[in-house]
């Protein structure tokens with residue numbers, strides 16, 4: 298075992314470093330009279346969403362970004378929801394907004410995402426920005442995969458030519474992350490619930506990313522010695538603690554670098570949302 302050679306990522310410290318850098322930009326914008334405006338659309342009262350949104354508001358306040366929650370009833374109709382989005386699109390004072398997921402079943406998630414103005418798309422979830430990402434063009438991108446790429450870069454993990462395996466193909470993590478890794482010249486495999494003999498696939502990975510939503514899903518036998526392992530999972534235990542998708546105690550000693558949960562990818566997600574909000578505000582000022 299090479300346990301003494303394992304780097305454990307400190308996502309909170311890295312997020313703090315990036316936010317200190319971003320602070321300079323926010324201060325400079327404030328001197329021009331510009332305060333970045335972020336809106337978070339929340340539908341209902343999902344307890345996990347409450348925690349994430351609180352983290353986002355706290356971070357924004359610290360930076361001097363004006364972030365406000367647009368709170369909608371869990372029983373809102375599709376038509377009323379679309380009106381809210383149209384208002385946000387038309388409001389010239391709003392730089393960026395996001396619709397927190399999950400959404401209630403009566404809401405058509407694809408229609409909602411497609412209705413967001415791509416120039417205000419804080420999450421990079423709109424079809425237009427997804428298209429830009431898969432074409433390798435610039436634009437707003439989803440925060441969680443952006444945070445993962447920032448971790449890889451700041452910890453100087455080589456990506457070009459490496460074999461990356463992403464477990465999970467969601468719109469918010471797996472798919473955009475695969476595009477980002479591909480754009481950086483990794484050889485990317487997207488694994489999911491229909492993948493046959495998953496451990497054989499994951500053992501090939503130089504960079505293994507788990508975005509599954511199942512505690513302890515990635516076990517030591519699935520990991521190549523010396524691999525980089527990124528754990529995206531946020532799973533709540535019966536005792537109310539959060540745990541990732543990786544069996545950390547067993548897997549960490551085999552890895553060159555691993556992210557913990559909490560304090561791994563999660564804080565980076567919030568940091569990337571802030572960065573993107575500032576970027577979109579800068580673009581608005583540039584167009585004025």
Ligand SMILES: NC(=O)C1=CN([C@@H]2O[C@H](COP(=O)(O)OP(=O)(O)OC[C@H]3O[C@@H](n4cnc5c(N)ncnc54)[C@H](OP(=O)(O)O)[C@@H]3O)[C@@H](O)[C@H]2O)C=CC1
Pocket residue numbers: 441464465466467468469470471488489490491492495508509510511529530531532562563566
């Ligand atoms: N740290 C952060 O900032 C964030 C954390 N998360 C966390 O990441 C995790 C994943 O979230 P999200 O991407 O939204 O998840 P989804 O539930 O949308 O997707 C899960 C993915 O895992 C795949 N999967 C499920 N079971 C298996 C299996 N047995 N073998 C292989 N693949 C499987 C599914 O495959 P299939 O498509 O075939 O069904 C699906 O693609 C969750 O724990 C979530 O809380 C999410 C967003 C941000």
Ligand SMILES: Nc1nc(=O)c2c([nH]1)NC[C@@H]1CN(c3ccc(C(=O)N[C@@H](CCC(=O)O)C(=O)O)cc3)C=[N+]21
Pocket residue numbers: 348349352395396397398399420440441469531539558559560561562563564566567
């Ligand atoms: N439109 C949309 N965009 C999202 O980006 C989005 C979403 N919907 N729905 C849910 C997921 C999840 N997500 C997280 C944000 C912060 C932490 C976070 O701050 N985590 C901390 C604290 C964890 C805790 O204590 O719960 C940590 O991992 O250390 C985690 C997860 C964003 N998501």
